[in-house]
Amino acid sequence: MNEPIIECRDLIKTFSSGAEVLHILDHADFSLEKGKICTILGPSGSGKSTFLAILGSLERFDSGSVRVDGYELQTLQEKSLSVFRRKVVGFVFQFHFLLGDFSALENVALPGYMAGLPRADAWKRATQLLDLVGLRNRAHHYPSQLSGGERQRVAIARALINEPPIVLADEPTGNLDAASSEELRSLLQRLPEAAKTTLVLVTHDSELATIGDTSFLLKGGISNASDKGS
Amino acid sequence: MHQIKARNLKPLFFLGLRFLFGKPVQNPKAPVHRVRHSAFWGAVLGISVSIVPLYIVLFVSNGMIQGITDRYLETKTGHLQLALPFTLTGETREKLQRDIAGLGGVASASFEVDGIGLAASSRGSTSAQVRGLDQSIMADEGFKKFIQTDGGTIYPEKQNEAVLGRYLARALGVGVGDTVTLITLRDAHEGQMLPRLSIFRVAGIVSSGYRELDANWFIVRSEAALRLLNPSTAYAFIGIKTVDPYGAGLNALASGITDQLSQSGFSGVQGFSLRTWRDIERSLFASFSSTKSVLILIMAIAIIVAAVNLASALTTYVIEHRTEIAILRSFGVSSQQTASIFLLGGAATGTLGCIAGSAVGIFISFYINQILSGIQAAINFVSRLLAPASHPVTLLNPDYYLERIPISINWDYIIIVVGVGIAVSALVSLVPAVKSSRIAPAELIRHGQ
Numbered sequence: 001m002n003e004p005i006i007e008c009r010d011l012i013k014t015f016s017s018g019a020e021v022l023h024i025l026d027h028a029d030f031s032l033e034k035g036k037i038c039t040i041l042g043p044s045g046s047g048k049s050t051f052l053a054i055l056g057s058l059e060r061f062d063s064g065s066v067r068v069d070g071y072e073l074q075t076l077q078e079k080s081l082s083v084f085r086r087k088v089v090g091f092v093f094q095f096h097f098l099l100g101d102f103s104a105l106e107n108v109a110l111p112g113y114m115a116g117l118p119r120a121d122a123w124k125r126a127t128q129l130l131d132l133v134g135l136r137n138r139a140h141h142y143p144s145q146l147s148g149g150e151r152q153r154v155a156i157a158r159a160l161i162n163e164p165p166i167v168l169a170d171e172p173t174g175n176l177d178a179a180s181s182e183e184l185r186s187l188l189q190r191l192p193e194a195a196k197t198t199l200v201l202v203t204h205d206s207e208l209a210t211i212g213d214t215s216f217l218l219k220g221g222i223s224n225a226s227d228k229g230s
Numbered sequence: 231m232h233q234i235k236a237r238n239l240k241p242l243f244f245l246g247l248r249f250l251f252g253k254p255v256q257n258p259k260a261p262v263h264r265v266r267h268s269a270f271w272g273a274v275l276g277i278s279v280s281i282v283p284l285y286i287v288l289f290v291s292n293g294m295i296q297g298i299t300d301r302y303l304e305t306k307t308g309h310l311q312l313a314l315p316f317t318l319t320g321e322t323r324e325k326l327q328r329d330i331a332g333l334g335g336v337a338s339a340s341f342e343v344d345g346i347g348l349a350a351s352s353r354g355s356t357s358a359q360v361r362g363l364d365q366s367i368m369a370d371e372g373f374k375k376f377i378q379t380d381g382g383t384i385y386p387e388k389q390n391e392a393v394l395g396r397y398l399a400r401a402l403g404v405g406v407g408d409t410v411t412l413i414t415l416r417d418a419h420e421g422q423m424l425p426r427l428s429i430f431r432v433a434g435i436v437s438s439g440y441r442e443l444d445a446n447w448f449i450v451r452s453e454a455a456l457r458l459l460n461p462s463t464a465y466a467f468i469g470i471k472t473v474d475p476y477g478a479g480l481n482a483l484a485s486g487i488t489d490q491l492s493q494s495g496f497s498g499v500q501g502f503s504l505r506t507w508r509d510i511e512r513s514l515f516a517s518f519s520s521t522k523s524v525l526i527l528i529m530a531i532a533i534i535v536a537a538v539n540l541a542s543a544l545t546t547y548v549i550e551h552r553t554e555i556a557i558l559r560s561f562g563v564s565s566q567q568t569a570s571i572f573l574l575g576g577a578a579t580g581t582l583g584c585i586a587g588s589a590v591g592i593f594i595s596f597y598i599n600q601i602l603s604g605i606q607a608a609i610n611f612v613s614r615l616l617a618p619a620s621h622p623v624t625l626l627n628p629d630y631y632l633e634r635i636p637i638s639i640n641w642d643y644i645i646i647v648v649g650v651g652i653a654v655s656a657l658v659s660l661v662p663a664v665k666s667s668r669i670a671p672a673e674l675i676r677h678g679q
C-alpha cells in the first residue's frame with residue numbers, strides 16, 4: 001500500500017448564515033492514493049465544490065485534519081498557503097477563469113513565472129503543455145478567440161505548469177457541449193500518466209465519471225461508492 | 231522579513247504592465263479587435279494637470295517676490311542702511327561714506343536724505359516722497375539696472391531739477407521739461423512751522439517697474455533735500471550695497487561697518503544706527519512669505535485631490551478585477567505580490583504624472599510672460615471687436631504686480647514637487663493594495679452560481 005497523498009480525518013465544515021447553520025461535512029474521513037483518478041459525486045448543494053476547495057486550501061474548515069502531500073492544512077498561515085497552492089495543487093474550475101489580457105501561452109506560463117521560474121523556462125514549459133492539450137497552434141490566441149472546450153484545455157495546461165502532484169477539477173465539462181466534453185474526458189484520463197499527477201474530479205457528467213479509479217459519494221459525509229483500483 | 235529581489239520583481243512588472251495597459255494591440259498571428267480602455271492614462275493626466283498650476287504658482291510667486299525684493303533693495307533701501315544725524319557736516323559725512331565704500335565686500339555707498347512734501351502743478355497736487363540722492367548713486371550698478379526711464383535723465387543734474395516717479399508725473403500731468411512746485415515744511419522759531427515753496431524743472435521720469443515702490447518718488451539732489459526738508463522729520467542715511475545681499479556675508483559686513491564707525495570716533499554717538507534690509511522691510515517680506523504659504527497650501531490640496539483620484543481609480547480597478555485577482559491567488563500568487571502590483575502601479579502612475587506635469591508646468595512658467603501677453607492681446611482683440619470703445623485689459627495690474635515676471639527655475643522646488651508627488655501616489659496606492667490583498671480565491675468556486 002502506498003502512503004495516501006490526501007488524507008482527511010474528522011473533517012467538519014459548516015456554513016452559518018444568520019441563525020441557520022449548514023452542516024456540509026460532518027466528521028468526514030477521506031484518503032486517496034497517489035497517481036489515481038478519483039471522482040466525487042453527489043447531489044447539487046451537497047458540498048462537492050466546498051470539499052474540493054478545502055483540499056486546494058481555497059476554503060478553510062472548522063475542525064479536523066487535512067494532509068495534502070505532507071502539508072497539514074489546518075496548521076498553515078495565509079503566507080504558507082500561497083506556497084502550498086503554487087507547489088502542490090493545480091485547479092481547474094467549471095468556468096475557465098483565464099485572464100483576458102493574456103494569450104493562451106501567457107496564461108499557461110504565468111503561474112510558473114510568478115512562482116519564480118525563469119521566464120524562458122516558464123514559456124518553454126507552457127509551450128510543451130499546450131502541445132499536450134493539443135493547442136500548440138493556438139498559443140498566441142487570446143481567450144476571447146478560443147472555443148469553450150479550448151479554453152478549458154488551456155486551463156488544464158495552466159493547472160500543470162508548476163508540476164503539481166495533485167490536480168483538482170470542479171465540473172470541468174459543466175459548460176461544454178458533448179463533443180468538447182468527450183475531448184476533455186480523454187485528456188483528463190491521460191493526465192496521471194502524462195503529467196505524473198493525481199486527479200480529483202468533481203462531476204455531474206456520468207460519462208466523465210467513468211474515468212475514475214475510485215469514486216466517492218458526498219452526502220453529509222464521504223463514502224466510497226466504487227473502487228476499481230487496488 | 232520578506233526580501234524583495236529583482237528576480238521576484240520581474241514577473242510583477244510583467245503582470246502589472248499588462249493589467250495597467252491591457253493586452254497588446256499588435257499581434258500578427260491573431261489580430262485583436264478589442265483593446266480595453268485603460269484607466270491608467272486618465273489617472274496620469276489627473277496628476278499632471280494638478281501639478282502644472284503648482285509649478286506656475288511657485289515660479290511666478292517666487293519670481294514676483296524675488297523681483298520685488300530686488301527692486302526694493304536696489305532702488306530704495308539698499309542692503310544696509312547707516313542712519314546719520316541730520317546735522318552731520320558735509321565733510322565728515324563724505325569721509326565716512328568714502329571709508330565705508332572702501333571696506334571689503336562693499337559695492338557702493340551713497341548718502342541719501344528722505345522726507346515728505348506736497349507736489350503741485352497746474353493740473354493738480356499730491357503728496358510726494360522726497361528722495362535727496364547724492365550723485366554717488368550714479369556709481370551704483372544695481373540702481374541703474376532697475377531704474378527705467380520714460381524720458382529724460384535718471385538723476386537731476388542741477389539743484390532746481392527733479393526726477394519724478396512715473397505715476398507721480400501722471401498724477402501731476404507733467405512731462406519732461408515742465409515745472410512742478412514742491413511744498414515742504416520748515417521750522418521757523420518757537421516750534422512754528424512754515425511752508426516753503428520750491429520750483430523744480432522735471433529732468434526725467436522714471437520707474438522701477440513696481441508701482442507700489444515708486445509711485446510718489448520726487449528725486450532731487452541731496453544738497454537740495456538738505457535745504458528743503460525739516461530736520462526733525464527727515465531721515466538721513468548712507469545706503470550701502472554689498473556684493474551678495476542674500477548671503478551670510480551681510481552680517482559680517484555689518485560688524486565691519488560698526489568697527490569703521492568706532493574707528494571714525496562715532497561709536498555711541500546719538501543718531502547713528504545700522505540696519506540690514508531684512509530689518510528695514512521686515513513686515514513686507516513677512517507678508518510675501520505668508521501669501522506664498524497660502525498659495526502653496528492651496529496647491530498642495532489640489533495635489534492631494536489628484537492623489538485621492540488616483541487611489542479611487544485604482545480601487546475601482548481592483549473592484550472591477552476581483553475575479554482576476556482571485557484567479558492569481560488561486561494559483562499561488564501571494565497577497566503581498568498582488569498588493570505590490572498595485573503599489574508599483576500607483577507609484578508608476580504618480581511618477582509619470584509628476585514628470586509630465588513638471589515638464590508642462592516648467593515650460594509654461596518659463597514662457598509665462600509671453601503667454602500672458604498673448605492672452606491679453608487676444609482678450610483685447612476680441613473686446614475691441616465686440617465693443618470698440620472698451621478699455622484695454624491688463625492681466626497683471628501693475629499696481630500690485632511687476633509688469634514683467636522674472637522667472638528663475640529652481641531645481642529644489644522641482645525635486646521636492648516630484649518627490650512628494652511620487653511619495654503621495656505610492657502612499658494612496660496603499661488603499662487599493664490592501665483592498666486587493668483581501669480578495670480570497672474562494673470566490674471562484676461559486677462564480678456565477
Ligand SMILES: Nc1ncnc2c1ncn2[C@@H]1O[C@H](COP(=O)(O)OP(=O)(O)OP(=O)(O)O)[C@@H](O)[C@H]1O
Nearest residue numbers: 015016017024043044045046047048049050051676
Ligand atoms: N459562503 C457560503 N455561505 C453560506 N453557505 C454557503 C457558502 N458557500 C456554499 N454554501 C452552501 O453550501 C452548500 C454546498 O455548496 P457547494 O457549492 O459546495 O455544493 P456543490 O455540491 O458543489 O453543488 P453543485 O453541484 O450545485 O455545484 C450549498 O448549499 C451552498 O448554498
Ligand SMILES: [Mg+2]
Nearest residue numbers: 048049050170
Ligand atoms: Mg459545485
